[in-house]
Amino acid sequence: MSANTDPCAPLLARAEALLEDLHLGTVSAWKAANPGSLAIGIMPVFAPRPLFEAIGVLPVNIYGGGDRVDVIKGDAYYQSYICHIPRSTIEMGLGGHLDALDGMVFPSTCDVIRNLSGMWRMLFPQKYSSYLDLPQTFEAPLGGLFYRHELNRIAAELAERGAKPLTEDNLRVAIANENERRGLLADLAALRAKEPWRVKASEAYLLTRAGAVLPCVEHTAMLRDFLAQAHVRPTRPYDNVRVIVLGAFCEQPPLGLIRTLERSGCDLIDDDFQLGLTTIEGNIPLDEDLGDTSPLDARSPLDAVVLSYTMRGQATATRYIAEQVKGKALVDRVRSLNAEGVILAAPSFCDPALLDQPMIEQALADAQIPFTSFKYAENSAQFQTIREQAGAFSDSVKLWGAA
Amino acid sequence: MNTQTAETQRGTAAPVRADAAAKDASQNRQKEMLAAYFEKLTRAKEAGQKIVYTFVPGNLNELIGAAGMMNVLPEINALQSGMRGRSGGYITEAEKAGHSEDVCTYVKCDIGMMLNGNIGPTGTKLPEPDLLLLSYTGCFTFMKWFELLREHYKCPVAMLHVPYQPEGRITPDMKQYIVDQLEKSIIPALEKVSGRKLDREDLARRMALSAQAEDDLVAVWESAKHKPSPIDGYFGGVYYIGPIFSAFRGTEDAVAYYRELRSEVEARMALGLGPVGPDGPIGPERHRLVVEGPPNWTSFFDFWRMFSRENAVVCASTYTRVGGLYDLGFRHDYRDPLASLAEYCLGCYTNLGLPSRINLLEKYIKEYEADGFLINSVKSCNSFSAGQLLILQELEKRTGVPGGFIESDLVDPRYFGKANIDNRLQSYFQMLDARKARGYV
Ligand code: SF4
Ligand code: SF4
Numbered sequence: 016m017s018a019n020t021d022p023c024a025p026l027l028a029r030a031e032a033l034l035e036d037l038h039l040g041t042v043s044a045w046k047a048a049n050p051g052s053l054a055i056g057i058m059p060v061f062a063p064r065p066l067f068e069a070i071g072v073l074p075v076n077i078y079g080g081g082d083r084v085d086v087i088k089g090d091a092y093y094q095s096y097i098c099h100i101p102r103s104t105i106e107m108g109l110g111g112h113l114d115a116l117d118g119m120v121f122p123s124t125c126d127v128i129r130n131l132s133g134m135w136r137m138l139f140p141q142k143y144s145s146y147l148d149l150p151q152t153f154e155a156p157l158g159g160l161f162y163r164h165e166l167n168r169i170a171a172e173l174a175e176r177g178a179k180p181l182t183e184d185n186l187r188v189a190i191a192n193e194n195e196r197r198g199l200l201a202d203l204a205a206l207r208a209k210e211p212w213r214v215k216a217s218e219a220y221l222l223t224r225a226g227a228v229l230p231c232v233e234h235t236a237m238l239r240d241f242l243a244q245a246h247v248r249p250t251r252p253y254d255n256v257r258v259i260v261l262g263a264f265c266e267q268p269p270l271g272l273i274r275t276l277e278r279s280g281c282d283l284i285d286d287d288f289q290l291g292l293t294t295i296e297g298n299i300p301l302d303e304d305l306g307d308t309s310p311l312d313a314r315s316p317l318d319a320v321v322l323s324y325t326m327r328g329q330a331t332a333t334r335y336i337a338e339q340v341k342g343k344a345l346v347d348r349v350r351s352l353n354a355e356g357v358i359l360a361a362p363s364f365c366d367p368a369l370l371d372q373p374m375i376e377q378a379l380a381d382a383q384i385p386f387t388s389f390k391y392a393e394n395s396a397q398f399q400t401i402r403e404q405a406g407a408f409s410d411s412v413k414l415w416g417a418a
Numbered sequence: 419m420n421t422q423t424a425e426t427q428r429g430t431a432a433p434v435r436a437d438a439a440a441k442d443a444s445q446n447r448q449k450e451m452l453a454a455y456f457e458k459l460t461r462a463k464e465a466g467q468k469i470v471y472t473f474v475p476g477n478l479n480e481l482i483g484a485a486g487m488m489n490v491l492p493e494i495n496a497l498q499s500g501m502r503g504r505s506g507g508y509i510t511e512a513e514k515a516g517h518s519e520d521v522c523t524y525v526k527c528d529i530g531m532m533l534n535g536n537i538g539p540t541g542t543k544l545p546e547p548d549l550l551l552l553s554y555t556g557c558f559t560f561m562k563w564f565e566l567l568r569e570h571y572k573c574p575v576a577m578l579h580v581p582y583q584p585e586g587r588i589t590p591d592m593k594q595y596i597v598d599q600l601e602k603s604i605i606p607a608l609e610k611v612s613g614r615k616l617d618r619e620d621l622a623r624r625m626a627l628s629a630q631a632e633d634d635l636v637a638v639w640e641s642a643k644h645k646p647s648p649i650d651g652y653f654g655g656v657y658y659i660g661p662i663f664s665a666f667r668g669t670e671d672a673v674a675y676y677r678e679l680r681s682e683v684e685a686r687m688a689l690g691l692g693p694v695g696p697d698g699p700i701g702p703e704r705h706r707l708v709v710e711g712p713p714n715w716t717s718f719f720d721f722w723r724m725f726s727r728e729n730a731v732v733c734a735s736t737y738t739r740v741g742g743l744y745d746l747g748f749r750h751d752y753r754d755p756l757a758s759l760a761e762y763c764l765g766c767y768t769n770l771g772l773p774s775r776i777n778l779l780e781k782y783i784k785e786y787e788a789d790g791f792l793i794n795s796v797k798s799c800n801s802f803s804a805g806q807l808l809i810l811q812e813l814e815k816r817t818g819v820p821g822g823f824i825e826s827d828l829v830d831p832r833y834f835g836k837a838n839i840d841n842r843l844q845s846y847f848q849m850l851d852a853r854k855a856r857g858y859v
Contacts, residue, residue, distance in 0.1 A: 092808055093807065094797075094807065096520070097803065123558075126557060126558050130800070133773050134805050136584075137772070137808065137812065138808075148582055148584075151554060335561055335565075335579075341565060366558065366800055370525065370562035370566070371565075372518065374565065390520075
């Protein structure tokens with residue numbers, strides 16, 4: 016499909032330009048258009064974006080420098096056996112790439128991001144910096160209350176720095192906007208799973224990632240436009256293997272790597288790239304009847320945000336999987352999406368993803384689902400080996416139904 | 419000199435100091451305590467004794483004891499496997515079973531040990547857990563570790579989520595969150611497995627015993643402010659933390675051990691003696707160091723010798739604070755046990771934000787009048803290691819004391835480059851000498 020004939024091409028080009036905008040020009044433009052408003056960076060994996068939007072703050076998901084930032088200063092802060100994203104993030108901070116941001120939030124993803132929060136506080140003392148401790152117990156009176164306190168704290172701290180006070184009305188609007196976006200992201204995922212030739216993984220990636228820097232309403236409009244065009248874009252099915260990618264929820268693979276996988280005979284019908292935008296499964300349950308969630312109440316918008324995480328957070332390596340069977344969520348997803356295999360793609364030295372992997376592999380093996388695994392770094396430049404591995408995997412799935 | 423090697427010490431649970439001749443009464447006592455404990459563990463199942471696997475930082479030992487249960491600490495087993503020369507094989511075994519070479523080697527060592535029949539430090543099989551008590555303090559790997567063990571043992575897990583202290587202060591909400599979890603989730607889980615109500619009076623009694631032992635341990639740490647220091651607060655220090663970080667906090671045994679240890683240390687101090695190293699007394703004290711980061715266990719004595727040979731004494735270390743920062747004043751408090759346990763869990767060293775860690779190290783360097791500080795950055799442990807290069811820069815800037823930086827691992831022998839580390843340390847000590855000669859200290 017050439018760019019001339021593809022009605023989606025302009026939107027995709029815009030989304031790619033946003034990804035390549037390492038100096039966050041869109042964020043600066045937003046701030047210029049909204050004088051006095053704050054923009055706050057959010058490290059992977061998850062922080063609830065509607066909370067920020069409700070107080071007039073632009074939440075900006077930060078995914079490190081990818082393969083386009085030369086890491087020089089950042090390497091002086093990290094030993095060789097630590098993943099790449101914190102060093103490129105520091106490089107960007109020291110290099111002025113993140114100057115448009117008024118601060119950063121570091122969710123409790125792993126020890127590296129946790130410690131980075133303290134480093135940030137010291138390296139950028141003039142900026143806001145906060146650690147968001149997401150609960151690992153999900154009962155409303157325990158983790159629920161604690162998380163609500165965390166969200167109130169962050170809202171209050173940002174209000175002290177010039178954000179609007181958190182009100183129920185504002186949060187309701189932000190939740191409604193977010194739910195609308197979530198609906199479209201779900202439509203995008205459904206279309207991609209049904210007709211992967213219509214929405215390639217790299218395209219879904221770009222479109223989702225645009226939401227990292229755009230206000231919710233703008234991102235929603237972009238998704239809506241894309242979906243309208245995607246249904247009519249001229250394209251045709253390929254004889255590819257339907258594959259789910261898992262493990263790339265924090266440090267992102269280079270776009271080139273995703274495209275390489277696409278060219279290796281795999282339709283990547285689902286993934287956990289940039290999981291932050293899709294952590295919650297379904298809507299934020301505002302005013303829904305969720306049964307007894309006391310002392311929380313989904314009629315309160317803040318409680319609804321809390322419950323969306325405690326009750327609807329996706330099973331992922333950074334979330335404690337209480338009594339459920341590890342890997343079951345993935346196996347269920349493979350079945351429901353009619354996937355033929357799984358690619359486990361983890362950043363090198365990523366503790367959560369790599370510690371999870373043996374359990375996930377076991378669950379896949381037990382369910383007789385073919386899988387292959389590899390590691391990458393955000394600045395990987397050589398994709399040939401991975402292409403060969405993925406190619407061999409797709410061939411073997413096609414031939415034998417197993418890797 | 420009767421120098422044992424780590425290999426000849428099999429059959430004991432504690433990392434036994436190589437210099438057998440220099441054993442103090444407290445050392446013998448510790449050895450006996452541990453031997454008796456492991457003996458009891460061996461017979462636990464037939465005696466109907468319930469077993470809790472749990473971790474060192476933020477452990478709830480008083481609660482486990484008051485629930486009538488015994489603990490097994492996978493980290494201690496891993497370090498013991500390291501000292502006994504077993505860890506390399508266990509790690510290989512785990513990697514063959516699909517565990518990544520990139521992750522914490524304590525986990526892989528433990529998994530390898532489990533795959534090999536779960537033979538513990540004393541050479542006998544460890545009992546399987548009735549409960550995995552996941553107190554999640556200072557490190558996310560703990561959570562994954564017990565998810566992995568649960569897959570194997572198929573036993574219940576009780577999760578205690580301990581919030582992090584990013585700003586070095588405990589807020590009322592953090593504390594309440596832990597107390598609520600203890601009350602509503604952890605204690606019911608212990609009661610379910612033990613089949614009996616928690617004895618709250620016994621819990622308070624144990625908390626009081628903990629505080630007594632903690633007083634004496636702090637006196638031992640602070641003895642290192644004396645010149646010469648009568649103790650080595652890192653290599654020697656790991657022996658001192660043995661009982662209180664493992665099964666004995668909150669017991670009469672621990673109180674007796676720490677009282678005895680303290681009096682021995684005070685006697686050494688009164689005589690102006692330095693610590694005993696792997697090959698006998700160290701001295702005269704030439705360098706006073708503060709060390710950040712865990713030790714290497716696979717070449718523990720070689721590593722120690724690189725310091726003792728140079729008469730370098732570690733006067734304070736952060737590794738010995740992972741199971742409790744008592745020298746900052748915290749004591750277990752029998753008057754409000756759950757709130758006190760919450761404070762304890764929150765206050766372990768690696769649960770502190772990086773700025774607080776740096777403040778603590780700065781305090782140690784100044785208060786213990788160290789002329790150097792060293793970071794042993796271990797590949798396994800992001801909890802400790804991520805950020806250590808900034809710690810190095812910042813401490814040098816704040817204190818003017820030069821820092822050294824070496825890299826190794828806890829229990830993976832492949833990452834202990836003996837010659838390399840030795841060279842680095844020698845150069846570092848020479849630099850400290852040169853500074854002294856120029857009158858910097
Ligand atoms: S890539 Fe993995 S280890 Fe690194 S910061 Fe992200 S989650 Fe943590
Ligand atoms: S990562 Fe560090 S603190 Fe965590 S289990 Fe491993 S050695 Fe212990």
